[in-house]
């Protein structure tokens with residue numbers, strides 16, 4: 108295990124636009140606030156979504172399509188850098204009209220309404236680098 112130390116910086120509260128893409132909108136928020144490392148939560152409702160399950164044997168994401176209106180019961184994630192740009196990694200819990208939920212790695216989601224709370228973390232640059240063992244881009248913490 109390796110780790111860096113950060114201190115919480117500015118806090119941002121955002122209301123995302125109706126019909127925005129959830130992942131793109133959070134990425135835009137991080138870019139506009141010049142956050143290079145951060146953490147966030149979001150709640151709201153989505154018109155539809157695509158989430159991923161990482162198949163560890165195949166080393167690739169399998170899509171889970173949520174082709175219906177759903178509650179964004181929880182969204183949690185982080186902001187770091189990848190290939191020199193801001194990279195947002197988010198996981199979601201989505202629930203249907205019976206309260207049944209599906210969860211996974213957020214690939215895309217059409218916003219009905221969403222509230223985001225983003226916290227800046229100040230400290231070393233947090234870069235992602237391809238990791239051959241997992242097939243994922245993981246934090247490159249020295």
Ligand code: ZN
Nearest residue numbers: 196197198212
């Ligand atoms: Zn993920």
